[in-house]
Amino acid sequence: MARHVARRDPRAHWILLLLGLVLLLAALTLNGLVTGLAGGSGPAGGGAGAGAAAGVPKQVTSGGPVLRLDRPEPVDRTLPDRTIALTFDDGPDPRWTPQVLDVLRRHRAHATFFVVGARVNEHPDLVRRILDEGHEIGSHTFTHADLGGAPQWRRDLELSLTRKAVAAATGREVTLLRPPFSSSPQALTGPEYAALRAAAGSGHVAVLADRDTKDWQRPGVPAIVEAATPAKGRGAVVLMHDGGGDRAQTVAALDRLLPELTGQGYRFTTVSAGIDAPGSMLPAAASSRWSGTALRWAQLGAGGLATAMNVLLGIALVLGVARLAVQVVCAQRHVRRVRRPKHRRPPVTVPVSVIVPAYNEAANIAATVRSLVASAYPALEVIVVDDGSTDGTADIVERMRLRGVRVLRQANAGKPAALNTGIRAARADLLVLVDGDTVFQPDTVYRLVQGFADPTVGAISGNTKVANRRRLLGRWQHLEYVIGFNLDRRMYDVLECMPTIPGAIGAFRRQVLLAVGGVPADTLAEDTDLTMRVLRAGWRVVYEEAAIAWTEAPSSLRQLWRQRYRWCYGTMQAMWKHRHVLRERGAGGKLGRRGLPYLAVFQLVLPLTAPAVDVFALYGLLFLPWSSLALAWAGLLLLQALTAGYALRLDRERLGPLWSLPLQQLVYRQVMYLVVVQSVVTAVIGNRLRWQRMVRTGEAAALVTGRSA
Structure with missing residues (x-):
């Protein structure tokens, strides 16, 4: 498709960023010497x-x-x-x-x-x-x-x-x-x-x-x-x-x-x-006067930068603590709401169609389809839409000859087009959209659709978990999913401003998808774009923690970069596309007043300032007592560890991966904020990003299969 044709990714900004950080460090060093x-x-x-x-x-x-x-x-x-x-x-x-x-x-x-x-x-x-x-x-x-x-x-x-x-x-x-x-x-x-x-x-x-x-x-x-x-x-x-x-x-x-x-x-x-x-x-001499004047302005500028950095750190700290407090309060409310004994509506057992868009998913598609067919749900059909795969993905599914599984083939047109093909072919009124590398547990579909007993609910997000978490990169992503994604989704649910239902696991009413025009194809974050459309149409979007889907996370930094680059760029596209929600009322207004500002601050603005914060930390190593730095570092890590431990307990996960949390601050965090920098630059210069597809290895499917065996 034409929207995937793009110019080469911009690179000159990395030189400018490095130069800017060097100048910032020089200015802070001057200020440190002076003060x-x-x-x-x-x-x-x-x-x-x-x-x-x-x-x-x-x-x-x-x-x-x-x-x-x-x-x-x-x-x-x-x-x-x-x-x-x-x-x-x-x-x-x-x-x-x-x-x-x-x-x-x-x-x-x-x-x-x-x-x-x-x-x-x-x-x-x-x-x-x-x-x-x-x-x-x-x-x-x-x-x-x-x-x-x-x-x-x-x-x-x-x-x-x-x-x-x-x-x-x-x-x-x-x-x-x-x-x-x-x-x-x-x-x-x-x-x-x-x-x-x-x-x-x-x-x-x-x-x-x-x-x-x-x-x-x-x-x-x-x-x-x-x-x-x-x-x-x-x-x-x-x-x-x-x-x-x-x-x-x-x-x-x-x-x-x-x-x-x-x-x-x-x-x-x-x-x-x-x-x-x-x-x-x-x-x-005139030269002394001129150089002295330049020195004075350099010193004053360095002092201003240091003051600005202190203010920035203060604001970031306040925002971080406030975010954590809101997350914890909302998580507690969400847990009480979904877990406490209460009068429940009759269980939802109406037919469900599961749509699996697949492009070159030979490594995982068999495990994905088997897990869906094994679902403990009374009326389920599975539709695999092969989007022009060249690795025999459709052939693998057809050779499995599983009851209730249909395979549709189409020329490569992109994931949104494949989803829309599946939506048109689906027979049920409740639709579950699943990525081709995702493995469900037997009770996932049942738990996922129970929220539709509430007629005001238009879409439901499931709980995505990283399957390939044995290596360090996988552990980091596992912590990110549990802490950053699922804590946020509990908060979004309580505040009624859920901006994203992940492509790996999401359920929708058919009438809702048809009313909003299906899955949009004009952004690279179609899941975020679609969720925002559902909210703006007046429907509630909720989170179901017990509906678990296992997915294969990127296994290399290069693959991680490609995936997050697309996510970040697509999220910015969706935010810009739905910017008018800031003036709306109702469910859309809640997205505008709560969801979009939250995304803007914590997924764009603060990550953009992170390189300068790291330079400020290096400045601290040069000029502050190491005992004070060690105490501050230990305090931040303790706060992060407590947050991570709380999130892991909410998700009923082991606390073992916490040991990798300090290392996450030295590599993973930098990759994440550099992705934001790259995405913003790409958007500002008007470049169009290609679809950044991740190469699947099948490791996740093997791990999940082995776990369930």
């Missing part, structure tokens, strides 16, 4: 003893806090008596930096701010205010990194990015540098000194401290004031903080320190002015 900032600093080597200073010249450890290390011999400078250079680390902070600036302005004092480059990008207005009010800016690295413990490439990157960030915000370039986790020259370690020597090669002047207030420990306002006060009227570089935590004590101590020491004849100035050096801020 993994230390909260305050303390002396990295204070109290370490002589061993910590190995490799540091004595001139440095006994000298002043301002170090120029770009010459063969280090040059140190100290501040003159009664001169204090207040320095503030870890900013700018939107809460505390303005308060510090207000105090300095009120007391007409100036200071030097050693800023973290990532925070400069977040608050460039504060950096500009610092300069506008006459203060000085220095570098405190881009991510508050420990320079002494970082490799050389990381050191260079930290300093370069900070310069670019300040250049973009102010048009100037910093030269002063204070390494994080540093205090006085006496506490300088060998690796820290080596890092400062390397930084001097790019024009940086190191600034340590004479007085470390340790305000990050919040020791109290008097202790901070005392720690900041030089002894015997000497000058000092004083280390304080305007970011990285609660700085209320710092602000209060500053407001007390400035008038006290000013009254004692001290002056407060910047580091450069204090040592009578030229201003440290140099005009930035």
